Amino acid sequence: MTVAHNVALTEQKSMQANWQTSLPDSAVAFSFAYYLQQRADVPVGIILSAWGSSSIEAWMPRDLTKELAYFNTIMQEFDADADRIAKINRILSGPLPWTRIDDVYLRRQPNILFNAMMNPLVPYTVRGLVWYQGERNTQSMHGLVKDPWYKNNSGMLKYKDALQAWIKRYRQQWDNSDMHFMLVMLPRFNALLNTSPTKEARHPNAHSWAWMREAQLAAQSMKNVAVINTIDLGHPTNIHPLDKLPIGQRLANAAARNTLHQTVEAQGPVLAKAVISGSNVRLFFEHVEGLRTVNSKAPAEFWLANDSQKWVKDDAKIRQNTVLLSSPSLQNPLYVRYAFSGFPQVNLINAAGLPAQPFRTDHFEP
CATH class of the missing domain: 2.60.40 (Immunoglobulin-like)
Known part of the structure; x- marks a missing residue:
């Protein structure tokens, strides 16, 4: 089931989506489901709720402002920006399909993707959630970038706390403290921030995606959280690498080990x-x-x-x-x-x- 792209300023109870047997638009979702079905020997259903280049803040319920001070700042600025809210309403009331400019504008906002594309799924019975996201939050180290506004997110160093708070909050939303989360680590990519103390891309002091991966890996300290290692995958200059099949395979092996209790090596050293x-x-x-x-x-x-x-x-x-x-x-x-x-x-x-x-x-x- 693929959830249609949409946003809402308040939490919604319904969404536009249908179950179907045709292939999804996500190679990771398809290969994960395919290989898991081979291991489980039962039909596997996948709900695909995703929107490329969105930040984790886009998928946060508003009440995380009580726990994450930086997210509270983001939402206060959002609420005070009458022009931004008016533009969102204007796009939503306008013709379909959206222009690419409007599509990108909507997906880069905080909270409103959760309201329209995640909240209606709760409390649909699921065994777990695969989270393949992070690129949008790699645009700075410390976050809260003021200009341009769409870079105003956690940054790589705040992502650790943001991700773990987000996982806890989703478990509360589903009323399932044992809900499994499988996080896909960001694969290799050669970008450096302008703040980097060295321009040597492979130096460990560089401001690179290494810091985001560390933030993601820290979530393994939580119960029923696995991080899928992709450090051998990716492309040096293409942020959308083509080697997605191994990610689906590794996700399926981890799910078989963690939720079906099968004996399978699903982790590297x-x-x-x-x-x-x-x-x-x-x-x-x-x-x-x-x-x-x-x-x-x-x-x-x-x-x-x-x-x-x-x-x-x-x-x-x-x-x-x-x-x-x-x-x-x-x-x-x-x-x-x-x-x-x-x-x-x-x-x-x-x-x-x-x-x-x-x-x-x-x-x-x-």
């Missing part, structure tokens, strides 16, 4: 601990069986630093399902970052062919 010994750092992982690289070369995209916060590339080796790091140019390494850039050239996988999850062990502020 995840850092368990880092042990420092002199000039070496040894990394231990979970989901590590068959640790190897896809090209039989040394593990790539590991960086080391000490308290100077100067990051250097390391020499990495696989040793008995661990990764051993060292760098001849760094004394007393303390911290590690892995795949912490917009478009890292990763090659570390497990026996299931799934990529290692990006991480950093430091707590330096960007």
Whole structure:
């Protein structure tokens, strides 16, 4: 069922949508449903409620203003903007289809997509929700950009709290504290913000999508939340990469593991601990069986630093399902970052062919 694009200034109880057996417009939704049906051996129904380039704030109920101060600021500014509200009403009362300019204008507003495209679905019985979003919130680090207005959102550093508050609020909306959420991590993309302290795209200090991925991965601390790792996918310059099929496959495997309780490896290596010994750092992982690289070369995209916060590339080796790091140019390494850039050239996988999850062990502020 594909929910028609629409907005509303107040929460709605109905929407325009019909169940059908034709293919959806989303390759991720289709491949997820297809592979999950193979694993479950039962019919799978997918409700597709999505609108490209929308922010997470567009899908927030208004009462999240009580919990998220920055969202309260956004909604206060929205309510005070009579011209903006008048334009929204003018578009909604005008002819269809909307012009592309009007379509983009509507999708970039806060709250009103939730009102029209999500609230009517509640409390429809669903096992979980797949959330593939984040690009619109990568336009700044700290958010609340004043000009242009449509960049006024969480930014990458506030997204962590925004996403977790949003998940909790949706569970309340559905009256289901066990509702499963599967978040698709943003894949590789080579963009840097103008605020970046370095223009070296693969440097771990750059203001890249790495910070958004960290915000997404933090939600794994919540019950029944999984993050689908896409750090080996994507395109350096195309924000709409074509490699969607692996995302659907990984989503289906995660759903089979988490909701159908099937035995399937649905996750790549995840850092368990880092042990420092002199000039070496040894990394231990979970989901590590068959640790190897896809090209039989040394593990790539590991960086080391000490308290100077100067990051250097390391020499990495696989040793008995661990990764051993060292760098001849760094004394007393303390911290590690892995795949912490917009478009890292990763090659570390497990026996299931799934990529290692990006991480950093430091707590330096960007």
